[in-house]
Amino acid sequence: xxxxxxxxxxxxxxxxxxxxxxxxxxxxxxxxxxxxxxxxxxxxxxxxxxxxxxxxxxxxxxxxxxxxxxxxxxxxxxxxxxxxxxxxxxxxxxxxxxxxxxxxxxxxxxxxxxxxxxxxxxxxxxxxxxxxxxxxxxxxxxxxxxxxxxxxxxxxxxxxxxxxxxxxxxxxxxxxxxxxxxxxxxxxxxxxxxxxxxxxxxxxxxxxxxxxxxxxxxxxxxxxxxxxxxxxxxxxxxxxxxxxxxxxxxxxxxxxxxxxxxxxxxxxxxxxxxxxxxxxxxxxxxxxxxxxxxxxxxxxxxxxxxxxxxxxxxxxxxxxxxxxxxxxxxx
Amino acid sequence: xxxxxxxxxxxxxxxxxxxxxxxxxxxxxxxxxxxxxxxxxxxxxxxxxxxxxxxxxxxxxxxxxxxxxxxxxxxxxxxxxxxxxxxxxxxxxxxxxxxxxxxxxxxxxxxxxxxxxxxxxxxxxxxxxxxxxxxxxxxxxxxxxxxxxxxxxxxxxxxxxxxxxxxxxxxxxxxxxxxxxxxxxxxxxxxxxxxxxxxxxxxxxxxxxxxxxxxxxxxxxxxxxxxxxxxxxxxxxxxxxxxxxxxxxxxxxxxxxxxxxxxxxxxxxxxxxxxxxxxxxxxxxxxxxxxxxxxxxxxxxxxxxxxxxxxxxxxxxxxxxxxxxxxxxxx
Numbered sequence: 001x002x003x004x005x006x007x008x009x010x011x012x013x014x015x016x017x018x019x020x021x022x023x024x025x026x027x028x029x030x031x032x033x034x035x036x037x038x039x040x041x042x043x044x045x046x047x048x049x050x051x052x053x054x055x056x057x058x059x060x061x062x063x064x065x066x067x068x069x070x071x072x073x074x075x076x077x078x079x080x081x082x083x084x085x086x087x088x089x090x091x092x093x094x095x096x097x098x099x100x101x102x103x104x105x106x107x108x109x110x111x112x113x114x115x116x117x118x119x120x121x122x123x124x125x126x127x128x129x130x131x132x133x134x135x136x137x138x139x140x141x142x143x144x145x146x147x148x149x150x151x152x153x154x155x156x157x158x159x160x161x162x163x164x165x166x167x168x169x170x171x172x173x174x175x176x177x178x179x180x181x182x183x184x185x186x187x188x189x190x191x192x193x194x195x196x197x198x199x200x201x202x203x204x205x206x207x208x209x210x211x212x213x214x215x216x217x218x219x220x221x222x223x224x225x226x227x228x229x230x231x232x233x234x235x236x237x238x239x240x241x242x243x244x245x246x247x248x249x250x251x252x253x254x255x256x257x258x259x260x261x262x263x264x265x266x267x268x269x270x271x272x273x274x275x276x277x278x279x280x281x282x283x284x285x286x287x288x289x290x291x292x293x294x295x296x297x298x299x300x301x302x303x304x305x306x307x308x309x310x311x312x313x314x315x316x317x318x319x320x321x322x323x324x325x326x327x328x329x330x331x
Numbered sequence: 332x333x334x335x336x337x338x339x340x341x342x343x344x345x346x347x348x349x350x351x352x353x354x355x356x357x358x359x360x361x362x363x364x365x366x367x368x369x370x371x372x373x374x375x376x377x378x379x380x381x382x383x384x385x386x387x388x389x390x391x392x393x394x395x396x397x398x399x400x401x402x403x404x405x406x407x408x409x410x411x412x413x414x415x416x417x418x419x420x421x422x423x424x425x426x427x428x429x430x431x432x433x434x435x436x437x438x439x440x441x442x443x444x445x446x447x448x449x450x451x452x453x454x455x456x457x458x459x460x461x462x463x464x465x466x467x468x469x470x471x472x473x474x475x476x477x478x479x480x481x482x483x484x485x486x487x488x489x490x491x492x493x494x495x496x497x498x499x500x501x502x503x504x505x506x507x508x509x510x511x512x513x514x515x516x517x518x519x520x521x522x523x524x525x526x527x528x529x530x531x532x533x534x535x536x537x538x539x540x541x542x543x544x545x546x547x548x549x550x551x552x553x554x555x556x557x558x559x560x561x562x563x564x565x566x567x568x569x570x571x572x573x574x575x576x577x578x579x580x581x582x583x584x585x586x587x588x589x590x591x592x593x594x595x596x597x598x599x600x601x602x603x604x605x606x607x608x609x610x611x612x613x614x615x616x617x618x619x620x621x622x623x624x625x626x627x628x629x630x631x632x633x634x635x636x637x638x639x640x641x642x643x644x645x646x647x648x649x650x651x652x653x654x655x656x657x658x659x660x661x662x
Contacts, residue, residue: 158596197532
């Protein structure tokens with residue numbers, strides 16, 4: 001149970017900020033108090049749409065709003081580090097959109113700031129908190145699917161080529177890996193931990209971002225993971241987990257509430273599980289509840305997706321980039 | 332049209348020899364004249380079942396049968412080279428089961444023998460001759476699917492662990508790569524040619540064979556292929572081909588007559604094509620017809636799957652083994 005009301009702000013008012021604001025409406029103890037964009041017009045429009053009392057045309061001014069308990073940072077990736085630090089320095093807690101930073105070094109500075117300023121800080125890895133992903137994690141933890149041999153997961157969509165779009169813009173951290181590749185990497189990390197060996201190959205396009213990224217992980221346990229992401233190919237976006245006693249399929253799109261099929265080898269029976277959002281808002285509601293539940297307990301981090309988890313995930317992404325030659329030209 | 336009757340022999344009477352004998356029955360100009368196994372009992376039983384006039388309890392004796400035009404070599408992989416050479420030295424043509432040899436060096440010797448002894452010689456890469464694979468090749472050749480960006484293909488089945496089985500026996504060339512991995516590698520070779528760069532990772536099991544093999548190919552065109560094989564995980568066994576103008580899906584099991592879905596991006600329409608065997612025997616009949624048609628034209632090799640194709644495929648398999656540390660302990 002969450003007893004207090006928390007005043008939320010949102011910085012960066014793109015598509016995901018809209019989904020998040022809709023998610024917030026389903027949590028009675030959450031109050032959307034202030035929003036900020038670099039465009040005052042955009043901020044005003046957003047505030048009107050969601051009944052937000054305060055809106056700002058800069059990322060700095062919103063931080064002087066004394067009511068704010070926590071800010072959701074929904075800017076483009078390359079600003080996550082700077083904007084999150086700004087918030088924490090003002091003693092405002094932060095839920096920062098994924099990827100939490102451009103690299104592990106930035107993420108470490110963000111965790112350090114959370115420690116220094118005694119605030120709550122979490123990466124908005126929303127899929128982690130969804131019922132079907134929790135169920136998958138339970139199946140692996142309790143041995144329903146044991147001794148994973150192979151994990152396959154992909155997330156590819158097809159964006160028509162447009163060098164003006166964020167996704168094709170190297171300087172904004174574009175490309176498939178940080179945008180959607182992070183999901184299959186997250187799943188393999190959640191279930192298999194940090195790989196012993198990482199191989200990766202990327203197709204680098206005209207605008208110098210990875211349009212396809214294919215990753216191959218090997219683990220000390222002998223398990224393997226083959227992961228794929230793309231912004232030019234709409235891939236199957238399925239996940240398969242092969243244990244020695246059972247196989248688990250997460251139907252497309254596997255990163256959102258979905259349909260699981262568990263096949264236990266010994267009895268050759270399929271068990272099916274279907275998950276949906278109906279009981280609680282949209283997909284973002286689950287992470288919002290987790291944030292507020294943690295803050296209510298005066299935790300500075302979530303036990304489901306800890307600082308260490310974000311740091312390790314970021315470290316894996318760094319190694320993938322190194323293996324396949326993805327470089328961001330960011331000042 | 333095939334005018335002559337060709338007398339076929341089969342050496343090695345395992346499962347695939349049965350399927351092949353059934354396939355032969357559908358081609359009126361093919362006569363199954365002799366079969367050989369290392370077990371006389373097995374040879375006799377096979378001969379009874381398929382009305383074969385001559386049967387032998389050794390691989391050597393069958394070669395003295397003066398009627399034989401061509402032998403189908405269906406032994407375990409590690410004997411393909413030796414048995415094929417034996418046949419060709421007796422001026423008997425050879426259709427040799429895939430993989431044509433254990434490595435490219437052996438395959439080169441086999442091609443050399445075909446040249447020396449002026450016989451027909453072909454790798455039994457049966458999928459190449461199937462109507463749906465020809466259609467896929469046509470779509471790529473005629474630009475219906477142009478500028479391939481990504482190809483995904485896998486073939487994995489789950490064999491219960493048994494160190495006595497050929498598939499788990501390193502000395503018989505067991506493991507996933509040569510048994511089923513060859514199919515996705517074949518598809519990528521057929522559509523994209525020889526890769527510029529190969530990365531591969533294998534899970535090597537207790538009996539020192541690759542139980543999982545994950546492969547990543549990069550091509551000079553910028554295309555990528557991600558391929559997977561396994562003998563411990565029943566994978567989706569689908570193939571997806573992503574061009575810049577269209578996407579082509581070959582439904583599971585993609586290596587056998589199947590269902591194709593072509594999605595042209597510009598009009599967002601799906602075209603579907605369904606293929607089956609009903610018009611001509613089983614899957615093996617198509618390669619049998621190709622062999623006899625080529626022999627009828629006094630060709631020593633097929634134009635659909637040439638010596639060069641076998642050599643290049645074998646060369647790619649060698650590089651995959653090197654990349655992921657698969658070694659066969661074969662004298």
